[in-house]
Amino acid sequence: SSATAVLKLNELNERQYEAVTAPPQNMLVLAGAGSGKTKVLISRIGYLIQAHQTSPFSILAVTFTNKAAAEMRHRLESLLGQGSVGSQYGAGGMWIGTFHGLAHRFLRTHFREAKLPESFQVLDSDDQHRLIRRIMKSLNLDEKRYPPKQAMWYINGKKDDGLRPKHIDTFDPTEQVFLQVYTTYQEACDRAGLVDFAEILLRSHEILATYPEVLSHYRKRFRHILVDEFQDTNKIQYAWIRLLAGGHAGNVAEDLPPAHVMIVGDDDQSIYGWRGAQVENIHSFQTDFSDVEVIRLEQNYRSTANILKAANEVISNNTDRLGKELWTEGKEGDPIGLYAAFNELDEARFIVGNIKKWQQEGEALSESAILYRNNAQSRVLESALNEAGLRYRIYGGLRFFDRQEIKDALAYLRLVSNRDDDAAFERVINTPARGIGEKTLQMLRDAARSQNMTMWQAAGRLMDEKHLSGRASNSVKNFMDLIVQLETTVEPLPLHEQADHVIQSSGLMAMYQAEKGEKGQTRVENLEELVSACKDYEPDENMQEMPMLAAFLSHASLESGDSQADAYEDAVQLMTLHSAKGLEFPLVFMAGVEEGMFPSQQSSDAPERLEEERRLAYVGMTRAKERLFITHAETRRLYGQELYHRPSRFIAEIPKECIYEVKLSTQVSRPQSGYSGGYGGKSSYGEQSTYSQNSGYSASNSSGSSTGHGGYQGERNKSKSSNNFGSGFGQ
Ligand code: ATP
Ligand code: MG
Numbered sequence: 001s002s003a004t005a006v007l008k009l010n011e012l013n014e015r016q017y018e019a020v021t022a023p024p025q026n027m028l029v030l031a032g033a034g035s036g037k038t039k040v041l042i043s044r045i046g047y048l049i050q051a052h053q054t055s056p057f058s059i060l061a062v063t064f065t066n067k068a069a070a071e072m073r074h075r076l077e078s079l080l081g082q083g084s085v086g087s088q089y090g091a092g093g094m095w096i097g098t099f100h101g102l103a104h105r106f107l108r109t110h111f112r113e114a115k116l117p118e119s120f121q122v123l124d125s126d127d128q129h130r131l132i133r134r135i136m137k138s139l140n141l142d143e144k145r146y147p148p149k150q151a152m153w154y155i156n157g158k159k160d161d162g163l164r165p166k167h168i169d170t171f172d173p174t175e176q177v178f179l180q181v182y183t184t185y186q187e188a189c190d191r192a193g194l195v196d197f198a199e200i201l202l203r204s205h206e207i208l209a210t211y212p213e214v215l216s217h218y219r220k221r222f223r224h225i226l227v228d229e230f231q232d233t234n235k236i237q238y239a240w241i242r243l244l245a246g247g248h249a250g251n252v253a254e255d256l257p258p259a260h261v262m263i264v265g266d267d268d269q270s271i272y273g274w275r276g277a278q279v280e281n282i283h284s285f286q287t288d289f290s291d292v293e294v295i296r297l298e299q300n301y302r303s304t305a306n307i308l309k310a311a312n313e314v315i316s317n318n319t320d321r322l323g324k325e326l327w328t329e330g331k332e333g334d335p336i337g338l339y340a341a342f343n344e345l346d347e348a349r350f351i352v353g354n355i356k357k358w359q360q361e362g363e364a365l366s367e368s369a370i371l372y373r374n375n376a377q378s379r380v381l382e383s384a385l386n387e388a389g390l391r392y393r394i395y396g397g398l399r400f401f402d403r404q405e406i407k408d409a410l411a412y413l414r415l416v417s418n419r420d421d422d423a424a425f426e427r428v429i430n431t432p433a434r435g436i437g438e439k440t441l442q443m444l445r446d447a448a449r450s451q452n453m454t455m456w457q458a459a460g461r462l463m464d465e466k467h468l469s470g471r472a473s474n475s476v477k478n479f480m481d482l483i484v485q486l487e488t489t490v491e492p493l494p495l496h497e498q499a500d501h502v503i504q505s506s507g508l509m510a511m512y513q514a515e516k517g518e519k520g521q522t523r524v525e526n527l528e529e530l531v532s533a534c535k536d537y538e539p540d541e542n543m544q545e546m547p548m549l550a551a552f553l554s555h556a557s558l559e560s561g562d563s564q565a566d567a568y569e570d571a572v573q574l575m576t577l578h579s580a581k582g583l584e585f586p587l588v589f590m591a592g593v594e595e596g597m598f599p600s601q602q603s604s605d606a607p608e609r610l611e612e613e614r615r616l617a618y619v620g621m622t623r624a625k626e627r628l629f630i631t632h633a634e635t636r637r638l639y640g641q642e643l644y645h646r647p648s649r650f651i652a653e654i655p656k657e658c659i660y661e662v663k664l665s666t667q668v669s670r671p672q673s674g675y676s677g678g679y680g681g682k683s684s685y686g687e688q689s690t691y692s693q694n695s696g697y698s699a700s701n702s703s704g705s706s707t708g709h710g711g712y713q714g715e716r717n718k719s720k721s722s723n724n725f726g727s728g729f730g731q
Helices: 003-009 014-021 037-051 067-081 099-109 125-138 150-161 173-192 196-208 212-221 235-244 281-288 307-314 344-360 376-385 404-417 422-428 440-449 455-464 470-490 495-505 508-514 515-534 548-558 607-621 711-730
Strands: 027-031 060-061 096-097 120-125 195-197 224-227 260-265 291-297 337-341 368-373 392-394 572-576 585-591 624-633 635-638 641-644 659-661
Touching: 003 037, 003 067, 014 291, 014 607, 027 235, 027 281, 037 060, 037 067, 037 224, 037 260, 060 099, 067 096, 099 196, 099 235, 120 125, 120 196, 120 307, 125 150, 125 173, 125 195, 125 440, 150 173, 150 195, 150 196, 173 291, 173 422, 196 212, 196 235, 196 585, 212 235, 224 235, 224 291, 235 281, 260 281, 260 548, 307 337, 307 607, 307 624, 307 659, 337 344, 344 368, 344 376, 344 455, 344 585, 344 624, 344 635, 368 376, 376 572, 404 422, 404 470, 404 495, 404 508, 404 515, 404 548, 422 455, 440 455, 440 470, 455 470, 455 515, 470 495, 470 635, 470 711, 495 508, 495 515
Parallel strands: 027 260, 027 291, 060 096, 060 224, 120 195, 224 260, 337 624, 337 659, 368 572, 368 585, 392 572, 585 624
Antiparallel strands: 635 641
């Protein structure tokens, strides 16, 4: 048929074909990495549109990153023709996006039901942390005893589980404290019209659950729901899908059959358990939804046989698996290259040297990726790439809109657009310095809290009632006048001139110009870049009714690293292992594969967490199509500490015939002092040797015996957890 030709269905294997062309029904595609799950999902959408004349309007597709969503749209258009899936935001268009992206869009439409101001703002994890800290201060809580990060973790966790303070009952004294923070924090957010990432999902779920007419509208619309990377959905995301799909008690439109849901996933790639993802959702799906057809794919099309064998072997050390084997018809390929660096600089040089070689062989930089466990590892890699003159891009973590100077400028803009934005108020009231001290700030906070007002209102009140000292009162008044005046001046201007004016008149530009050195220079450039970002900005259709500034501010909060750099530029791809999920590259480096880093220190004592780390290793290895290098360093400077690490147990889990040890042919002088252990000791550079398995990797007895920095890593992990919410928006 024509559908077969257009969709290239003949390229699919038998099982894939079955999944793609099945009659509309509930389906679960459960399969390992690189077996074509995402390909099946996309082909399925194409098939529904082509062969079943399904309108794109009635399709809801959930991806894990914005990048994946854009790619899906692109692939569908190239299969079916330009404009075939409708404009992204147009009424006739398909909804494709991440859970957070889609729920945010939903909230924008239903701000009234959500009891939010029309131009409500999204609080990112940094703002959230700041706000929580302030609230804890106002509640006189000791930060040491009750770390704000932990409170944030608590709040987000509860929201991910769908729980409001009123649903929580606890006799645990510590939890009672966090619960109180949650309550107060939520009141502050509601007052100021702010939503955090977890709130986006929770609130949109609540609207669906409370407004039958809204629910029924969307149920009528979305007849087909498809979800990629399903193993990493959390409770509230699952509930959201379940509610939208209908088909169980409480179906509002009695005559409306439930939607058809197709989920694809891999339990071996569940890597967000620490963030509340529940792999059990895969099981629940089979019981909560009727007549689920389960399809398993076993042929891998991505990696060479060597890489696949190694990855299969590593993951087989996990106990808690649904169980599946992957095979390939592909070529054997090169063995995995293992490099033992003596420190992190050596490691970075090794990686960069190999990428250079790759480039000299005529390959594209963008076909290579460096994956690491912790964001902080990127700095050294970046500087080595810079030194070598290689372009690179970072996904996630270091987003443009996350940079300090950009957040300062955005805070001014936010305040101009909404006086009640406490997070913004706090951020810039004394930036640049205006002589407003901690004492004055504390008074404002106390007043805001006790009188149930926003900081802006409280400031006005305190001045009216002459509670502030003359000097403080003057400074606060100047600040408030500045904001009011900024608003009047910028209102008639086009967006980029608004930004430019605010950056200049607020004193931010002058402040960063005065900052010496490279850093100040970069910040000034970034502020300039913000003006260009405003110039380039075009609001999505569903935000066109909003003032440009408010629309841009939401865009900035939601924007991910995806679009920070020029997507067409040929550049090495850098990212954490977590954000590499779903992607593939011909050449992959996994850096810092060391006990204490990967697996992380804390996970080595907890079997469940260790298994999650191993799944992460599996995800990392299976990103590689042709060449995979694994590196580790004997000593490493990280977070300002000198660390001595053994090679990761995951390395020892790779069959020895799949791996070889790379020795540099040039003589490298090794540091005299320090660590001389490693595997087998005799690591004389200058020869090519085959890696031998029994030379001291000793997986079984190395229960994470690296030198201690556990506490620190524990902290890091927590902070990472929170800002990793960002990946819902796409990294
Ligand atoms: P992951 O679990 O990592 O998300 P996946 O199961 O989603 O992987 P895909 O990304 O869909 O796998 O596919 C992996 C690679 O294999 C892609 O390059 C895809 O184009 C290719 N591929 C999938 N199926 C086939 C096929 N039948 N013939 C040829 N190539 C295929
Ligand atoms: Mg995939």
